[in-house]
Amino acid sequence: MIYLKLFLSFLQIGMFSFGGGYAAMPLIQEQVVSQHDWLTMTEFTDLITISQMTPGPIAINAATFVGSKIAGIPGSVAATCGCILPSCIIVTLIAWFYLRYKKMKMFQSVLESLRPAVVALIASAGIAILHTAFWTDGIVQFAATKWSMVVIFGICLLLLRKTKLNPVVVMMLAGVMNVAVRYAAG
């Protein structure tokens, strides 16, 4: 039952992504690329790119995108519901508990210890994305490296660190640079 599968997958994503924004990315990759083959790594990277350029949380965007690709509109509804259900329950419980007892210390301590894991997981998801960006077939070989992509990556990193350019603008520039390089090379 595909709807149930989508629902349960995104339920896990909603339940275990702590820290917002990029924190959901490794979980989405795990569920959608590694476990279920719903997206290829290239499609997953496109999804992250599209998410960066449109409003809305990555997890909700992913739920809609994957759901509709696998099972149409009902699929995207099932995935989105799965994604927000844990939030509804957990946040309401914490809010209720908080408004009664005003105690948050335990939560904050747990969150603090989750942060290193979240950083590491985001880093490894980033490496997976660069892996598909630099090597078309995913086989790491010196001769097969797309050096133009490595250079574009370097320029983007420099722009992000040294200027105050908006990340979306930097990403668009990366796209334009790649088009220019390919057309110049014929």
Place this chain on the structure above:
Amino acid sequence: MEEQQEKTQGKKQDKKLWKIFWSTFYLSAFTFGGGYVIVSLMKKKFVDEYHWIEEEEMLDLVAIAQSAPGAIAVNGAIVIGYKLAGIAGILTAIAGTVIPPFLIISILSAGYQAFRSNQIISLMLEGMQAGVGAVIASVTYDMGAGIVKKKDALSYVLMVGGAFIASCIFEVNVVYVILICGIVGVLRALIEKKITKKGSEEK
């Protein structure tokens, strides 16, 4: 008489729910840049503009939205909806927050295949992979730098290393990595509590 009062109260409630719906819808449709941005805009709207929530309480609600799992924008909508109008408020705020990205991505994903096979767009998307990689590298660096500055940095750095090796090299399921680190957090909190308790007893 009483019925009349009930009716006006119901109307007032409906009006409030509409207002919650439209403000969350609007914020969700036009906020680029992730959860932290949208939460601060929610504060502006509900605290500074509508005066529905007090500033200090809002800070706590934001802390809840950030510490719970899930998308921060959705969590923010839930706490605000709950605070303002209970369960009806939660459902309204979630609908307002989820509908815009749902519509936008549905439209984009319907056109994705055609979109992807256009040569220029596919080259754009390919180049943007390197751009996304750079954005993620930069975010990771900032987050990592934040951890190194903490007071017991070494243990955190060890956890980063451990989690990275587990997920990147041994391909351990992400959920287990998060669960284990969460358990470490609980233990850490319990041990700290014991130490401060002992400390105050000795005094």
